[in-house]
Amino acid sequence: MEDCREEGKNFQKLVDIMAKLRKECPWDREQTNKSIKNNLIEEAYELLEAIEEDNDEAMVEELGDLLLQVVFHSQIKKEEGKFDINDVIKNLIEKLIRRHPHVFGNQDYKELEGKTHLEKWEKIKEKEKKRESILEGIPKRMPALQRAVKVQKRMAKVGFDWENPEDVWEKVHEEIEELKKASSPEEIKHEIGDVLIAISNLARAYGIDPEEALHGSIDRTVRRFQYIEKKAKEENKDLKEMSIEDMDKLWEEAKSKGL
Numbered sequence: 001m002e003d004c005r006e007e008g009k010n011f012q013k014l015v016d017i018m019a020k021l022r023k024e025c026p027w028d029r030e031q032t033n034k035s036i037k038n039n040l041i042e043e044a045y046e047l048l049e050a051i052e053e054d055n056d057e058a059m060v061e062e063l064g065d066l067l068l069q070v071v072f073h074s075q076i077k078k079e080e081g082k083f084d085i086n087d088v089i090k091n092l093i094e095k096l097i098r099r100h101p102h103v104f105g106n107q108d109y110k111e112l113e114g115k116t117h118l119e120k121w122e123k124i125k126e127k128e129k130k131r132e133s134i135l136e137g138i139p140k141r142m143p144a145l146q147r148a149v150k151v152q153k154r155m156a157k158v159g160f161d162w163e164n165p166e167d168v169w170e171k172v173h174e175e176i177e178e179l180k181k182a183s184s185p186e187e188i189k190h191e192i193g194d195v196l197i198a199i200s201n202l203a204r205a206y207g208i209d210p211e212e213a214l215h216g217s218i219d220r221t222v223r224r225f226q227y228i229e230k231k232a233k234e235e236n237k238d239l240k241e242m243s244i245e246d247m248d249k250l251w252e253e254a255k256s257k258g259l
Contacts, residue, residue: 014067014068014071015071015075015085018068018071018072018075019075022075022076022079028072031072031076032076033073033076033077036069036072036073039069040066040069040073041141043062043065043066043068043069044066046058046062046065047059047062047063047065047066049062050062070085070088071085074087074088134154134155134157134158135151135154135155138150138151138154143211144196145196145200145210145211145214146211148196148197148200148201148210149200149203149204149209149210149211152200152201152204153204162201162205164205165202165205165206168198168201168202168205169202171198171201172195172198172199172202174198175191175194175195175197175198176195178191178194179191179192179194179195220259223254223259224251224254224255224259225251227250227251227253227254227257227259228247228250228251228254231250231253232250
């Protein structure tokens, strides 16, 4: 493992390379914070996949790609005279120290408000942010199901929640009935959203992450459809020419195989 001085040198080299790219590479030079904003999300998801697959080699690469985005955004702002990477790091250091009074201060961990570590962390954040609403600070660009759960958990903290899963089931059925009665595209869109909110609440009532549940279903869908593709190829059949009945039969076959 390299020591801290080597880490510092490498980080400075990365910052210098980014500054050089901004000056000499036409593509890098023309980018703005907004033009590269979606790269941040894409890189974060690629890192997430590497973590889920426990792929250390991929994690090294994806952590680097994510770090590049931080340096890239900071360099753009430095050129605009707004802030630089040092401001980002300094702000992070101050925040970490401030939010860990039991490590960097003289406060006893057990005396901090909240039963769990996350509850203690949230209490410190609340005092720090001084928000007017408990729902402030939840990113609007989060995946919708994750955002829904985040909003629901915040509301639940003050008692705005169902007491048991059975009550949530009633809400799910209620929203589905309203969806059935919807007629215009706008009404249908509205009611589908309400159904998804109710379903995410149901998942939360059972202690299930709806985002993970949906990803699991999508993964199964991909595996089963790829089984259909494989079988069609083995039989020299064009998928477009196969009947829905034949494809459905193969789907059920894949399902029976545990795919």
